[in-house]
Amino acid sequence: MPRTARTPAPAEAATRAKPKPRRPRADAGDVFDFQANALGYQLRLAQLRAFDLFFEMLAPLDLSPARVTALSLIAMSPGTNQAALAKALNVAGPSALKLVDGLESAGWIRRMEVEGDRRRYSLQLTEQGQARLEQLRGRLTEYEARLTAGLTEAERLQLMDLLGRLAR
Numbered sequence: 001m002p003r004t005a006r007t008p009a010p011a012e013a014a015t016r017a018k019p020k021p022r023r024p025r026a027d028a029g030d031v032f033d034f035q036a037n038a039l040g041y042q043l044r045l046a047q048l049r050a051f052d053l054f055f056e057m058l059a060p061l062d063l064s065p066a067r068v069t070a071l072s073l074i075a076m077s078p079g080t081n082q083a084a085l086a087k088a089l090n091v092a093g094p095s096a097l098k099l100v101d102g103l104e105s106a107g108w109i110r111r112m113e114v115e116g117d118r119r120r121y122s123l124q125l126t127e128q129g130q131a132r133l134e135q136l137r138g139r140l141t142e143y144e145a146r147l148t149a150g151l152t153e154a155e156r157l158q159l160m161d162l163l164g165r166l167a168r
Contacts, residue, residue, distance in 0.1 A: 079122040
């Protein structure tokens with residue numbers, strides 16, 4: 001049977017390069033999916049969940065995460081000043097001033113004059129501030145338990161370590 005120009009001989013067909021397999025074409029949405037494998041996005045989602053739970057559980061105490069941290073720092077370092085508090089909170093001076101003003105107006109801290117420096121004040125917890133921290137202690141334990149309910153203790157510790165390393 002004669003061969004036509006369109007039908008290659010068996011030897012020719014065997015040596016002909018096979019077509020390259022096509023890559024599956026990504027959907028336009030997949031190309032722009034900046035969330036699926038983004039650590040920053042997952043951290044933000046976790047932060048939103050943590051804040052939602054925080055305010056759900058601690059709203060009656062009239063405390064924000066910033067207020068809790070500031071009260072804790074003042075309690076651990078009595079006599080600290082506003083500049084040191086701003087540095088520890090990693091916020092600008094005016095933000096620390098607003099925070100301190102709020103804590104003072106709530107009656108939880110007081111500014112004490114520093115002897116020899118009329119421009120500087122030390123920050124002290126009041127009895128009300130101490131009582132608020134005592135109320136907070138048990139609720140924060142429950143908050144942490146609910147926040148990490150899906151983790152084993154080993155996973156929680158590992159997550160704390162990893163996040164600490166990222167934060168440095």
